[in-house]
Amino acid sequence: MCGIVGFVGKRQAAPILLDGLSKLEYRGYDSAGLAIRNGDEPAEVVKSKGRLKVLSEKTDNGNALIGNCGIGHTRWATHGEPSRTNAHPHVSGNCTGTGSGEVESEVVGVHNGIIENFKELKEKLMKHGYLFYSQTDTEVVIKLVDYYYKKYTHSPQEAIAKTMVRVRGSYALCLMFKSHPGEIWVARKDSPMIIGISDGETYVASDVPAILKYTRNVYYIGNLEMAKLTPGEVTFYNLDGDVIEKELTEIKWDAESAEKGGYEHFMMKEIHEQPKAITDTLNSLIKDEKIDIDSIGLSNDEVRNISQIYIVACGSAYHTGVVTQYVMEDIAKIPVRVELASEFRYRKLLLDKNGLVIIVSQSGETADSLAALRLAKDKGIKTLAIVNVVGSSIAREADNVLYTLAGPEIAVATTKAYSAQLIAGYLLAIQFAYIKNEIAEEYYKNLIKELYTLPQKIEKVLEDKERIQWFVAKQANAQDVFYIGRGIDYAVCLEGSLKMKEISYVHSEAYAAGELKHGTISLIEDGTLVIGVLTQSELYEKTVSNMVECKSRGAYLMGLTSYGHYEIEDTADFTVYIPKTDEHFTASLAVIPLQLMGYYLSVSRGLDVDKPRNLAKSVTVE
Numbered sequence: 001m002c003g004i005v006g007f008v009g010k011r012q013a014a015p016i017l018l019d020g021l022s023k024l025e026y027r028g029y030d031s032a033g034l035a036i037r038n039g040d041e042p043a044e045v046v047k048s049k050g051r052l053k054v055l056s057e058k059t060d061n062g063n064a065l066i067g068n069c070g071i072g073h074t075r076w077a078t079h080g081e082p083s084r085t086n087a088h089p090h091v092s093g094n095c096t097g098t099g100s101g102e103v104e105s106e107v108v109g110v111h112n113g114i115i116e117n118f119k120e121l122k123e124k125l126m127k128h129g130y131l132f133y134s135q136t137d138t139e140v141v142i143k144l145v146d147y148y149y150k151k152y153t154h155s156p157q158e159a160i161a162k163t164m165v166r167v168r169g170s171y172a173l174c175l176m177f178k179s180h181p182g183e184i185w186v187a188r189k190d191s192p193m194i195i196g197i198s199d200g201e202t203y204v205a206s207d208v209p210a211i212l213k214y215t216r217n218v219y220y221i222g223n224l225e226m227a228k229l230t231p232g233e234v235t236f237y238n239l240d241g242d243v244i245e246k247e248l249t250e251i252k253w254d255a256e257s258a259e260k261g262g263y264e265h266f267m268m269k270e271i272h273e274q275p276k277a278i279t280d281t282l283n284s285l286i287k288d289e290k291i292d293i294d295s296i297g298l299s300n301d302e303v304r305n306i307s308q309i310y311i312v313a314c315g316s317a318y319h320t321g322v323v324t325q326y327v328m329e330d331i332a333k334i335p336v337r338v339e340l341a342s343e344f345r346y347r348k349l350l351l352d353k354n355g356l357v358i359i360v361s362q363s364g365e366t367a368d369s370l371a372a373l374r375l376a377k378d379k380g381i382k383t384l385a386i387v388n389v390v391g392s393s394i395a396r397e398a399d400n401v402l403y404t405l406a407g408p409e410i411a412v413a414t415t416k417a418y419s420a421q422l423i424a425g426y427l428l429a430i431q432f433a434y435i436k437n438e439i440a441e442e443y444y445k446n447l448i449k450e451l452y453t454l455p456q457k458i459e460k461v462l463e464d465k466e467r468i469q470w471f472v473a474k475q476a477n478a479q480d481v482f483y484i485g486r487g488i489d490y491a492v493c494l495e496g497s498l499k500m501k502e503i504s505y506v507h508s509e510a511y512a513a514g515e516l517k518h519g520t521i522s523l524i525e526d527g528t529l530v531i532g533v534l535t536q537s538e539l540y541e542k543t544v545s546n547m548v549e550c551k552s553r554g555a556y557l558m559g560l561t562s563y564g565h566y567e568i569e570d571t572a573d574f575t576v577y578i579p580k581t582d583e584h585f586t587a588s589l590a591v592i593p594l595q596l597m598g599y600y601l602s603v604s605r606g607l608d609v610d611k612p613r614n615l616a617k618s619v620t621v622e
């Protein structure tokens with residue numbers, strides 16, 4: 001996590017860096033800092049604890065810091081508590097207390113990632129007279145670069161290369177050297193970083209939205225590579241110091257999609273962007289009424305050979321995997337296991353050689369998902385990534401990639417990327433079923449047609465959002481919420497419950513409806529809100545019975561079902577209906593009211609919807 005930015009060019013750097021950081025706050029927001037250079041003068045470092053706002057106020061929105069070259073950081077603490085001292089940038093000088101020793105420092109830098117062997121390196125550096133003022137692993141790297149810089153040839157490239165060989169872990173590093181004004185040096189391993197370029201100006205950032213306003217032309221820097229940034233130019237090097245050539249890529253996302261566009265929060269804007277995310281993802285894969293999986297590099301023969309699918313992901317991406325499992329097994333008749341990436345990577349895996357490992361990730365940078373992908377590749381299993389961020393690590397390393405076209409997602413709680421991932425799962429299931437002759441041509445065509453109706457059906461659910469807002473206002477003091485459902489409805493519950501707890505801090509649990517009576521039902525008290533999701537006709541009656549069991553113990557019931565099932569009102573105290581669709585696709589509709597519930601409860605409690613406490617959008621640490 002953490003967001004880093006850098007700029008060197010013609011304009012004043014600090015306002016541009018602060019603006020970039022504001023787009024990266026989703027990556028961490030417990031402290032922030034800037035280091036700005038004015039010509040040959042040493043860097044001026046300003047840091048503050050708390051949100052970026054504090055730093056902006058302190059620097060008059062950056063206007064108080066003069067200079068055309070600089071780096072910045074927004075932090076999500078890993079080593080060392082959130083504090084001004086632990087905030088980045090860090091400096092190589094032996095300053096004490098506040099970390100403002102930039103005048104005597106050769107190196108100043110910001111870092112995203114984790115240096116695993118920082119303790120051992122710290123001891124080594126202390127023996128060489130380095131003193132440490134912070135608890136961070138970053139300060140160790142900065143001082144190590146300084147150590148190699150002074151020990152060898154005073155070349156930033158060599159000092160960074162030696163550091164890269166010496167450290168273990170992950171990093172996106174952005175450095176400035178006092179003796180090299182007008183230059184920013186960057187290095188990367190396993191943490192995201194892109195470099196943007198426009199006329200006479202160069203940018204670096206952890207993610208595209210930070211620079212989208214200024215340029216769409218970017219370079220992706222590879223693992224174990226470094227680069228020198230000067231105004232309007234970039235030179236890339238490998239670890240041996242050889243210059244390497246890179247291709248410029250044009251980002252298709254428009255700048256507006258990274259702005260709030262009149263909505264109070266990114267989350268609400270992104271909830272409303274779900275119809276578009278779905279349409280765009282469908283259009284990218286459906287050609288002439290057929291799903292074109294050739295474009296993602298899977299041949300029909302390869303599909304016929306798949307004997308087992310492993311879907312591996314974290315968080316909401318994992319929840320979409322659970323939906324895909326039900327759909328895939330039902331229509332394509334391929335066995336599917338859904339695995340949490342953090343578990344998958346450490347299990348003694350018995351992977352089927354004819355298996356397909358599907359990694360699902362919005363960011364394409366989640367550390368556990370990336371590690372799971374590498375593990376599968378090491379074991380010689382074919383891999384397919386479902387990813388939203390073009391050029392991300394997972395997208396680049398997987399054998400095949402299916403891009404979801406949700407556009408940039410800024411709110412920490414995912415909505416539109418989740419919806420686009422569901423679509424990706426449906427499309428794979430339908431096409432695999434078709435290739436394996438498990439479904440007839442007519443049904444195949446009908447399923448595709450039905451997918452195209454989902455955006456408009458989501459609009460319909462959204463039209464009714466005030467009703468949900470009204471209901472949620474009455475629940476503002478809820479302590480516990482339970483979500484129950486079976487099959488696909490259970491998968492939806494997992495996501496609904498996560499949306500509730502992550503942004504409104506209300507304890508919630510998702511339970512397979514039949515499992516409740518094996519323990520959790522003891523938690524139901526007078527007035528406890530239980531939400532039953534009932535979109536699967538075959539399982540409808542069963543879930544109703546489980547809801548009744550809760551009601552007899554005092555629960556207050558909400559039913560979420562499709563239009564037509566009006567008899568639910570005999571049981572539930574409050575009902576939300578979604579339009580009818582093929583039952584394989586109901587998750588796409590049922591999740592919408594649940595996203596809205598999380599959102600409205602968070603707003604009614606006065607919480608920071610887009611940046612919930614303790615969380616980060618992209619989890620690039622284990």
Ligand code: G6P
Nearest residue numbers: 314315316317361362363366414
């Ligand atoms: C974080 C986010 C979740 C997301 C998960 C996986 O926890 O807050 O919204 O589902 O990471 O992220 P990914 O980028 O791999 O989809």
